[in-house]
Amino acid sequence: MIRHIVGAKQFARSELETLFYLADEMEAIERNGGSQLLSGKIMASLFFEPSTRTRFSFESAMCRLGGQVISTENASQFSSAIKGETLEDTIRVISGYADVIVMRHYEVGAAERAAAVAEVPVINAGDGAGEHPTQALLDIYTIRKERGIVDGTSIAMVGDLTYGRTVHSLCFLLANYNDVTIYFVSPPNVPIPGKVKEFLQQKGVRFYENDRLHEVAGKVDVLYQTRIQKERFPNRAEYEKAAGHYTVDYELLDKMNERAIIMHPLPRAGEILPEVDADPRAAYFRQAKNGVYIRMALLAHALGKRDITAIQTAARY
Amino acid sequence: MIRHIVGAKQFARSELETLFYLADEMEAIERNGGSQLLSGKIMASLFFEPSTRTRFSFESAMCRLGGQVISTENASQFSSAIKGETLEDTIRVISGYADVIVMRHYEVGAAERAAAVAEVPVINAGDGAGEHPTQALLDIYTIRKERGIVDGTSIAMVGDLTYGRTVHSLCFLLANYNDVTIYFVSPPNVPIPGKVKEFLQQKGVRFYENDRLHEVAGKVDVLYQTRIQKERFPNRAEYEKAAGHYTVDYELLDKMNERAIIMHPLPRAGEILPEVDADPRAAYFRQAKNGVYIRMALLAHALGKRDITAIQTAARY
Amino acid sequence: MIRHIVGAKQFARSELETLFYLADEMEAIERNGGSQLLSGKIMASLFFEPSTRTRFSFESAMCRLGGQVISTENASQFSSAIKGETLEDTIRVISGYADVIVMRHYEVGAAERAAAVAEVPVINAGDGAGEHPTQALLDIYTIRKERGIVDGTSIAMVGDLTYGRTVHSLCFLLANYNDVTIYFVSPPNVPIPGKVKEFLQQKGVRFYENDRLHEVAGKVDVLYQTRIQKERFPNRAEYEKAAGHYTVDYELLDKMNERAIIMHPLPRAGEILPEVDADPRAAYFRQAKNGVYIRMALLAHALGKRDITAIQTAARY
Numbered sequence: 012m013i014r015h016i017v018g019a020k021q022f023a024r025s026e027l028e029t030l031f032y033l034a035d036e037m038e039a040i041e042r043n044g045g046s047q048l049l050s051g052k053i054m055a056s057l058f059f060e061p062s063t064r065t066r067f068s069f070e071s072a073m074c075r076l077g078g079q080v081i082s083t084e085n086a087s088q089f090s091s092a093i094k095g096e097t098l099e100d101t102i103r104v105i106s107g108y109a110d111v112i113v114m115r116h117y118e119v120g121a122a123e124r125a126a127a128v129a130e131v132p133v134i135n136a137g138d139g140a141g142e143h144p145t146q147a148l149l150d151i152y153t154i155r156k157e158r159g160i161v162d163g164t165s166i167a168m169v170g171d172l173t174y175g176r177t178v179h180s181l182c183f184l185l186a187n188y189n190d191v192t193i194y195f196v197s198p199p200n201v202p203i204p205g206k207v208k209e210f211l212q213q214k215g216v217r218f219y220e221n222d223r224l225h226e227v228a229g230k231v232d233v234l235y236q237t238r239i240q241k242e243r244f245p246n247r248a249e250y251e252k253a254a255g256h257y258t259v260d261y262e263l264l265d266k267m268n269e270r271a272i273i274m275h276p277l278p279r280a281g282e283i284l285p286e287v288d289a290d291p292r293a294a295y296f297r298q299a300k301n302g303v304y305i306r307m308a309l310l311a312h313a314l315g316k317r318d319i320t321a322i323q324t325a326a327r328y
Numbered sequence: 329m330i331r332h333i334v335g336a337k338q339f340a341r342s343e344l345e346t347l348f349y350l351a352d353e354m355e356a357i358e359r360n361g362g363s364q365l366l367s368g369k370i371m372a373s374l375f376f377e378p379s380t381r382t383r384f385s386f387e388s389a390m391c392r393l394g395g396q397v398i399s400t401e402n403a404s405q406f407s408s409a410i411k412g413e414t415l416e417d418t419i420r421v422i423s424g425y426a427d428v429i430v431m432r433h434y435e436v437g438a439a440e441r442a443a444a445v446a447e448v449p450v451i452n453a454g455d456g457a458g459e460h461p462t463q464a465l466l467d468i469y470t471i472r473k474e475r476g477i478v479d480g481t482s483i484a485m486v487g488d489l490t491y492g493r494t495v496h497s498l499c500f501l502l503a504n505y506n507d508v509t510i511y512f513v514s515p516p517n518v519p520i521p522g523k524v525k526e527f528l529q530q531k532g533v534r535f536y537e538n539d540r541l542h543e544v545a546g547k548v549d550v551l552y553q554t555r556i557q558k559e560r561f562p563n564r565a566e567y568e569k570a571a572g573h574y575t576v577d578y579e580l581l582d583k584m585n586e587r588a589i590i591m592h593p594l595p596r597a598g599e600i601l602p603e604v605d606a607d608p609r610a611a612y613f614r615q616a617k618n619g620v621y622i623r624m625a626l627l628a629h630a631l632g633k634r635d636i637t638a639i640q641t642a643a644r645y
Numbered sequence: 646m647i648r649h650i651v652g653a654k655q656f657a658r659s660e661l662e663t664l665f666y667l668a669d670e671m672e673a674i675e676r677n678g679g680s681q682l683l684s685g686k687i688m689a690s691l692f693f694e695p696s697t698r699t700r701f702s703f704e705s706a707m708c709r710l711g712g713q714v715i716s717t718e719n720a721s722q723f724s725s726a727i728k729g730e731t732l733e734d735t736i737r738v739i740s741g742y743a744d745v746i747v748m749r750h751y752e753v754g755a756a757e758r759a760a761a762v763a764e765v766p767v768i769n770a771g772d773g774a775g776e777h778p779t780q781a782l783l784d785i786y787t788i789r790k791e792r793g794i795v796d797g798t799s800i801a802m803v804g805d806l807t808y809g810r811t812v813h814s815l816c817f818l819l820a821n822y823n824d825v826t827i828y829f830v831s832p833p834n835v836p837i838p839g840k841v842k843e844f845l846q847q848k849g850v851r852f853y854e855n856d857r858l859h860e861v862a863g864k865v866d867v868l869y870q871t872r873i874q875k876e877r878f879p880n881r882a883e884y885e886k887a888a889g890h891y892t893v894d895y896e897l898l899d900k901m902n903e904r905a906i907i908m909h910p911l912p913r914a915g916e917i918l919p920e921v922d923a924d925p926r927a928a929y930f931r932q933a934k935n936g937v938y939i940r941m942a943l944l945a946h947a948l949g950k951r952d953i954t955a956i957q958t959a960a961r962y
Contacts, residue, residue, distance in 0.1 A: 045685040051362040053391050057386065063717045065736060067689065071742035074713040076688050079391040083380045084719060085401060094555070095597030104381060107617035108388035150682035238728070277738060280729030308394060368679040370708050372701065396708040411872070412914030421698060421911060424934035425705035465901045506697060 012194035013145075016134045016309060017125035018242070019144045019180035024187040029317075030308050031152050036322055037307035041075050048325045049078035052314055055109035056082040057101075059116045064277070065136050068299075069113045072306035078314075081109060087117075099128045104128050106130040111313050115139075133314040140176055140243065146276055147180035149305040153298040155235055157272045161185075165192040167227045170237035170282065173201040174244070176277045178237060182207050193218040194227045200255045201239075224257045228266040234259065236275045236283055259283040264290055274298050332443035333451045336461045336497035341504040346634075347625050348469050353509045354640055355623035358392050365642045366395035373399035374418075375453070376433040378421060381594070382453050382463075384503045385616075386430045389623035394629075398426060404434075409591055423447040427628050431455075449630040457493055457560060463499035463593055466596035466622040467469055470615040471550055473587045478502075482509040484544045486574050487599065490518040491561070494593045495554060499524050500507035503531035510535040511544045515570045518556075545583040552578065553592045578602040581607055591615050649760035650768045650943060653814035658924040663951075664942050665786050666700045670925035670956055671941035681836065683712035686948055689740040689743035690716040691735075692770070693750040697910070699770050701782075702933075704745045705939035712896075715743060721751075721795050733762045740764040745947050748772075766947040774810055774818040774877060780910055783939040788867055791906045795819075799826040801861045803891050803914065803946075804871035807835040808878070811873060811910045813816045816841050820848035827852040833888045836899045858891045862900040870909045870917055898924055908932050 022030075040046045053075040056066050061084040070080045077217055086101070098116070101182040102125045114125055122135030122142070125190055137143040140214055155161050166185070168178050172195055182203075185191050193211070195203040195218060202220065213219050221227050227233060244250040259273060264287060267273075272294040279295075287293050316322060330600045339347075357363045374381050387397045388614075390636040403418070415433070419442045422429055429443055439452030439459070454460040455569040472478050483502070487497050489512055499501040502508050510528070512535060519537065529537050538544050545551060553576055561567040576590060581604060584590075589611040592600055596612070604610050633639055656664075688707045690700050695718040704714045717909045720735070730942040732750070736759045740748055748759055756769030756776070771777040791797050800819070802812045806829055816837075819825050826847070829837040829852060836854065845852050855861050862868060870893055878884040893907060896919060901907075906928040909917055913929075921927050950956055 051392075053388055061719055063720060067715050067717070067742045070715040072686055080386040080715075081384050081391065081397075082716075083384070083401070084717070086380060094595050096595035097602075099602075100595060103613050104616045105384065107613070108384045108620060141483055163867065203620075277690065278728050278730035278734060285731075285733075296737050296741070299738045303742060343956060370705055397707065398701050398704040398714075399716075400701070400718070402695055403697060411912050414919075416919075420930050421933045424702065424930070425701045425937060499910035 013129070013132050015122075015123045015129070015132055015145055017126050017312070018135065018142045019183035020149075022184065022187070023058070027148075027151065027184070027187060027201065027245045030148065030156055030305070030312065033308035033311065033317075033319065033322070034152055034265045034301070034304040036319060037075075037304040037311070040322075041303065041307070043116060045077065046077045046322075046325055047313055048311060048316055048322060049073065049076040052078040052111070052271065053109045054078055054080050054310065055105050055112045056080060057086045057105060057112055057120070058084045059086045061113070061174045062115055062137065065115065068302045069134075069136065069306050069310075072303050072310055075303065076307055076311060078310070098124055102129050102133070110308060134309060134313065137176070140174060142180050143176050144180055145302070145306060145309060147184045147300040148178045148309070149298065150177070150181050150276070151184050152305050153223060153274060153294060153301050156301065157294055157297070158232060161191075163191070163224035164188070164233060165194070165231045166233040166235055167194040167196050167224070167231045168203075168235045168237070169196045169224060171201040171239045171243075171253055172203040174198040175242055178203070178235070179207050181235070182211060186211060186216050187221065191216055194231060195220045195225050196222060196227055196257065198222070198256045200249060201253045225263065225266060226261050229301045232268070232271050234267065235275045236273065236279070237276075238280050238282060257282065259287055261286055264292070267292065330446070330449050331630060332446070332449055333461055333630070334439045334443050334465045335452065336500040338503065339504065340463075343470075344465075344468065344501070345510050347629065348472055350625035350628065350634075350639070351469055351618070351621040353636060354392075354621040354628070356622065357639075359570070359618065362368065362392045362394065363639075363642055364394035365628060365633055365639060366390065366631055369395040370426045371395055371397050371627065372422050372429045373397060374401045374403045374422060374429055374431045375401045376431070376438070379432055379454065382432065385619045386451075386453065386623050386627075389620050391626055391629055392620070393628060399461065404571045413562075415441055419450070421452060426628060432628040437464055437587040443576060451630065455494070457460045457491055459497050460493050462498055462619070463494045464501045465626070466615065467494070467498050467552070467591065467593070468501050468573070469609060469622050470591060471645070473618065474611055474614070475549060479506045479510070481505070481550060482511070483550040483552055483553045484511040484513050484541070484548045485520070485554070485620065486513045486541060488518040488556045488560075488570055489514040489520040491557055492554045494500050495520070495552070496524050498552070499528060499533075502638060503528060508533055511548060512537045513541050513544055513574065514540060515539070515573045517566060518570045542580065542583060545580050546585065546635050549585070549588050551584065551588060551590045553590065553596070555592075555595065555597050555599060570601060574599065578605055581609070648947065649756075649763070649766055650778055650947070651756045651760050651818035652769065652776045653781045656782075656818065656821065657776075661782075661785065661818070661821060664782065664939070664946065665789055667942035667945065667953065667956070668786055668935070668938040670953060671709075671835065671938040671945070674956075675937065675941070679709045679711065680753070680956075681711035682945060682950055683707065683710040683948055684957060685743070686712040687743045688712055688714050688944065689718045689739050689746045690714060691716045691721045691739060691746055691748045694749070696749055696771065697747065702936045703768075703770065703940050703944075706937050706944055709937070710941055710945060713943070714836070716732070732758055732880050734847060736763050736767070741828060745944060750867075754821050764847070768943060769945060771810070774808055776814050778814055779809045779936070779940060779943060781818045782943070783870070783936040784811070784815050784908065784910070785818050786939050787908060787928060787935050790935065791928055791931070792866060795825075796823045797825070798822070798867060799865045800826070800867040800869055801828040801830050801865045802837070802869045803830045803858060804875075805835040805873045805887055806831040806837040808874055809871045810871070812837070816845060820845060820850050825850055827939050829854045829866060830856060830858050830861055830891065832856070832890045834883060835887045838913070859897065862897050863902065866902070866905050868905060868907045870900065870907060870913070870957055872909075872912060872914050872916060894920055894921055898926070901926065
């Protein structure tokens with residue numbers, strides 16, 4: 012059976028552990044010049060809206076493992092109003108061209124529709140305001156790597172919690188761990204949605220809503236800052252109400268624990284000042300780099316390379 | 329001498345047979361994980377208008393044979409009004425960067441102009457309302473593969489027969505075979521052009537024009553459905569006159585022979601209902617996949633790999 | 646220490662000689678089917694404005710050496726007004742995805758800013774009206790190859806000398822050689838800038854300004870023609886004043902020395918007539934091809950492959 016990667020909820024804790032162990036191996040492989048593990052395999056980057064960062068991260072991962080890439084940022088022409096093709100038809104055709112499809116789409120649920128008809132694994136690289144599971148995976152992986160353990164983490168999620176899909180996916184994944192505490196810190200017009208809170212309640216995850224970042228900053232192991240995404244707001248007035256509330260600066264740094272870390276899915280647009288970058292707690296560029304290791308692991312796994320010993324042997328050096 | 333692939337008319341029957349035999353080998357290679365036959369070779373995808381489907385098909389073919397790809401969907405900037413470069417200059421320069429050029433252009437005759445100056449083989453991936461010879465090749469290859477033989481085929485070509493260049497190229501290729509019967513089924517404002525009919529007459533190919541699809545459906549081995557391409561019509565009124573006339577659905581299926589097949593160059597936009605997909609006669613996704621095998625064969629041939637035994641030996645596994 | 650390639654001024658003569666010697670080797674490698682010298686290495690093509698020609702030249706170079714490419718012509722979305730990311734952040738992230746970054750940007754100084762934060766080598770593929778050092782390198786390499794020596798060259802630079810950045814970079818590089826004479830031939834509204842003249846004066850390079858091309862043509866070893874770049878002019882009136890002044894045609898050819906050469910960074914838009922192409926002095930397509938060898942040399946050098954003997958050994962055949 013094909014194992015698609017559609018949403019964060021599909022991962023059980025044991026799978027996460029396997030994946031992260033594989034990602035650790037991938038880091039070793041990458042640092043040693045790559046591998047030919049996926050030689051002869053083709054990944055299709057099928058981006059219905061451009062996201063060079065995410066696309067590059069996946070394509071770098073594929074190349075590091077010796078695979079090849081066919082790529083488009085203009086996939087929307089496939090199903091353009093003019094030509095009128097369904098997403099399902101597109102995916103059926105691309106299934107014949109590639110061994111794995113990495114897809115970004117502007118509609119919620121697109122990845123699930125694609126997975127339903129694809130004859131090769133589909134990896135969701137973001138579907139509208141829906142999910143972005145590989146971002147959530149690299150986020151958890153970063154917490155594990157920086158802190159040594161995910162259990163027991165207290166984390167503040169800051170910014171636009173209504174439209175920020177990375178935050179939702181991260182919540183779904185965190186529910187796999189024990190003794191997690193989440194603080195939701197948002198402007199009043201973009202709170203965390205009820206469906207996410209209900210999910211956390213069902214799973215027994217502790218969470219609080221608190222709009223005073225300076226109060227929360229000192230309590231957490233992880234401060235997860237996000238960008239207010241102008242493009243997701245219905246109008247300018249709503250955007251301006253949400254923007255500029257919370258900025259990570261020297262002053263906030265002072266209130267944080269010595270061993271806390273600051274994360275951000277990037278890009279940032281002023282919500283973390285550049286003065287913070289030099290602080291060892293600024294983990295966001297390390298976090299971006301972890302994305303390559305996680306995606307190497309996901310691609311290897313999707314393409315049937317799951318045996319760690321075999322992978323170590325296949326590493327080039 | 330360089331062998332460019334410009335139009336369907338350039339192929340003699342013996343060449344088609346060689347190509348299809350090569351394509352059969354390519355399928356075996358692809359199923360066994362690819363080959364390094366074209367290792368060290370570079371294909372330039374030079375698309376003056378985007379067509380992700382065709383581009384992916386070629387790029388997948390090149391990757392399956394171990395070659396590398398440099399690619400653009402924005403080649404029109406080369407010859408933009410602002411910069412004013414001629415197509416000939418562009419091609420001369422790209423000849424220095426790649427071992428084979430796959431070109432899609434919006435102007436009829438562009439591929440021929442490119443071939444006239446290129447120092448490497450040029451493969452026409454569609455030139456405006458002109459030709460799309462590799463589509464026609466994969467169409468014939470599909471008929472041969474599905475039916476076992478092309479001679480004796482009776483085929484209905486359905487839809488916009490004026491602007492549909494795949495239909496024209498397919499007619500040119502079919503003239504190489506014996507005892508072929510063609511039924512042209514089109515709305516009255518988009519009939520098959522006189523020049524195509526003249527060509528068929530000269531070659532002694534039987535054809536009929538008949539606008540009643542339900543009458544024709546029961547007579548043919550192949551029903552070749554096409555999309556009414558809105559973008560090629562001079563105005564909306566003409567488009568609407570042509571659209572929606574012919575739909576392949578359960579009812580039509582019932583009228584068709586048990587061993588007939590339904591083909592479509594894709595994308596489709598409603599002219600074959602999804603309910604038809606599950607029928608074994610629905611050959612259009614197999615047809616799309618055959619495009620990769622044909623293009624692998626064309627690329628190998630263009631780059632001087634024509635010896636079947638050598639190709640079999642070079643196959644990776 | 647990372648060696649970025651930001652501007653033409655950074656090269657000392659000894660470095661140029663090493664680079665050109667390496668480029669000679671690269672030509673031998675390319676003619677023999679490429680090499681695996683950069684196998685396992687990834688180049689990111691980060692183009693904030695499209696330039697298929699330059700991008701293809703770099704990507705072809707990388708592929709010829711067995712490396713892999715991740716590529717975008719839409720990098721401007723990274724730092725779009727909406728998302729508001731700084732160039733510095735973008736470069737920090739891409740540093741984690743690739744082993745070398747080739748960047749084209751619309752702003753003067755962008756390459757220098759990128760180099761300041763990158764953790765991998767940055768190669769400037771053009772920054773606005775600033776520099777385009779790899780073009781200048783291939784220009785000098787072409788003069789050396791066509792004439793055997795750069796010292797003692799007399800060269801006419803013709804066309805828009807105000808906005809033509811290739812001309813500026815070329816002047817900076819020529820200052821490394823002895824006994825060079827430059828004739829600047831431009832319409833009155835686009836003269837060579839004062840800062841370039843000051844630089845040449847400081848370096849002791851002889852130069853003249855002369856608007857009569859027919860007078861200059863007979864005096865030079867190299868006629869370096871350029872396009873009047875409409876897109877760089879403040880308005881249409883200024884453009885039209887500059888355009889159409891100087892055309893290389895049969896008549897001009899007659900005035901030139903037997904062993905002189907005509908160069909052009911391409912694309913051209915009428916300022917060299919096609920009738921000139923067949924003349925052996927027309928060096929511009931050979932010049933374009935030299936770009937691949939220079940970029941192969943630059944990529945190898947940037948990625949630490951500098952030992953000629955090792956490179957010769959690594960060549961595939």
